[in-house]
Structure formats: C-alpha cells, structure tokens
Amino acid sequence: MVGELYSQPDMNLRPFAAPWRWTPGTACHICTTWQHEVVCAACRQRFHRGGHRCRCCATRLDGLNGLHELCGHCVQRPPAFDHAFAALDYAYPWDGLVTRFKFGGACELAVPLAGVMAEALRVAMAAAPAGTVLPEVLLPVPLSGARQRERGYNQAWELARRVGPALGVAVEARWVERVLDTPHQTGLDRMARMHNLSGAFAVTAAGRIGLAGRAVAILDDVMTTGATAEALAATLRRAGVAHVQTWVLARTVRDDVDP
Numbered sequence: 001m002v003g004e005l006y007s008q009p010d011m012n013l014r015p016f017a018a019p020w021r022w023t024p025g026t027a028c029h030i031c032t033t034w035q036h037e038v039v040c041a042a043c044r045q046r047f048h049r050g051g052h053r054c055r056c057c058a059t060r061l062d063g064l065n066g067l068h069e070l071c072g073h074c075v076q077r078p079p080a081f082d083h084a085f086a087a088l089d090y091a092y093p094w095d096g097l098v099t100r101f102k103f104g105g106a107c108e109l110a111v112p113l114a115g116v117m118a119e120a121l122r123v124a125m126a127a128a129p130a131g132t133v134l135p136e137v138l139l140p141v142p143l144s145g146a147r148q149r150e151r152g153y154n155q156a157w158e159l160a161r162r163v164g165p166a167l168g169v170a171v172e173a174r175w176v177e178r179v180l181d182t183p184h185q186t187g188l189d190r191m192a193r194m195h196n197l198s199g200a201f202a203v204t205a206a207g208r209i210g211l212a213g214r215a216v217a218i219l220d221d222v223m224t225t226g227a228t229a230e231a232l233a234a235t236l237r238r239a240g241v242a243h244v245q246t247w248v249l250a251r252t253v254r255d256d257v258d259p
C-alpha cells in the first residue's frame with residue numbers, strides 16, 4: 001500500500017489526498033519515540049539484563065559468579081516446583097509497565113510483554129542442557145471470579161494465550177481454579193502469604209483427568225516471594241503432576257520488594 005502511494009506522481013498531495021492510508025504509529029511506552037511498537041526494539045534490547053539466576057526459584061545470584069546453581073533458600077527448603085524461569089527483573093522500566101498492565105487497565109501491554117517473555121523463553125529453551133524437561137501444558141495462575149470481574153481480565157491468561165502458541169505449548173485455563181479469594185498480598189512476608197494462600201487453588205474435574213503424570217508450567221506476571229507459585233504447585237503435585245515449572249514475566253530482585 002505504501003509503495004502504491006509513493007508511485008503517485010504528485011508527492012506533495014499524498015498526505016492530504018489519502019491520510020487514512022498511513023500506517024498507524026504509536027509512542028513507545030518507555031522512551032516515547034514514535035514508531036510502530038508499544039515497546040520499541042531499542043528499548044527491549046537496552047533494558048534486557050542477562051545474568052545468573054537460581055535454577056529453582058529464578059532469584060538473582062549475580063554476586064556468586066555462577067558458582068552456585070541454587071540460592072540458599074532453595075537449598076534449605078526446596079519449593080514445590082522443580083524449576084523457575086523469569087524473563088525480566090521487576091525493576092525499571094518493566095515494573096511501571098507491569099503495574100499499568102495489571103492495575104491500570106492497560107490490557108494492550110499484554111502483546112509486547114508476552115513477546116518479550118516468549119523471546120526470552122525461546123533463548124532459554126534452546127540453551128537448556130540435554131534432558132531438560134519441557135512443559136507440555138501452560139497453566140495461567142487463575143484469579144477469583146470477583147477479582148477478575150473487578151479487573152476485567154486475568155493478566156496471567158493474557159500472557160499465556162500469547163506465549164503458549166509462540167512456543168508451541170498448549171494452554172489450559174480451566175484445569176485449575178481459585179476457590180478462595182485472598183486479601184491483597186502487598187506488604188506481607190513469605191510466611192504470611194503462604195498462610196493466606198493455603199487452600200486457595202483447586203484442580204477442576206477436567207484438570208484431574210488432564211494433569212496426571214504431565215509436565216506443566218505455571219505462568220504468572222510477577223514472582224515476589226514465590227508463595228503463589230508454591231501454593232499452586234503443591235496443589236498440582238497432589239493431583240499427580242509429574243513435573244512443575246514456574247514461568248514468570250518478571251522476578252523481584254529482592255524478596256522484600258512488593259509489586
């Protein structure tokens with residue numbers, strides 16, 4: 001369509017003659033450059049931070065120069081999930097985007113955030129050692145009915161329904177449900193969160209058939225203390241799931257920082 005416009009003889013008339021033909025642009029949510037993506041390629045590259053993470057809970061282990069595979073918490077008390085993956089740090093500029101996505105009604109941010117997550121996962125899966133178990137099914141962390149009505153969407157589902165197809169992994173939103181609405185977790189430590197979340201999740205009738213013996217990945221937007229993933233993973237284990245990973249868009253750098 002653009003080529004067709006450029007081929008017209010009177011170039012000066014083009015914007016006025018057919019303004020509806022211009023490709024719509026947008027301002028990058030991070031640097032505000034006017035271009036065609038909600039988060040531009042330059043920002044995605046600039047604010048991606050690699051580095052070493054705990055194999056089990058994805059917390060940063062940068063100071064340890066790759067000497068340890070697991071953090072102290074996971075050595076002392078291994079979580080109910082086998083492995084966690086985080087695409088980003090919950091830090092500038094992603095923390096602001098996630099807050100807008102999760103609490104500000106900016107559902108359109110699911111597209112670039114899921115894109116960043118899928119790309120990081122693709123790289124991690126390609127680099128994984130032989131024999132690494134890859135999940136067969138993605139399970140977005142469910143919200144309670146009341147919370148979903150209040151927000152209008154489930155941010156974990158909005159990510160999962162894009163990340164799953166991008167990586168060729170099935171997504172199941174009806175195999176687990178949230179049966180207990182927990183108070184906002186902000187300001188609570190790990191033990192208080194774990195207490196709040198006990199009994200929060202249940203496997204549905206369809207899930208009981210589908211989950212037994214499977215390798216799955218729980219998908220959520222942010223992991224703070226890991227209490228949500230822990231509670232859901234424990235529920236899945238009781239339903240006979242063989243292998244549980246946790247995939248999150250962003251991981252807090254320290255456990256005591258609340259999203």
Ligand SMILES: [Zn+2]
Pocket residue numbers: 028029030031032033039040041042043044
């Ligand atoms: Zn940008």
Ligand SMILES: [Zn+2]
Pocket residue numbers: 054055056057058059070071072073074075
């Ligand atoms: Zn760990």
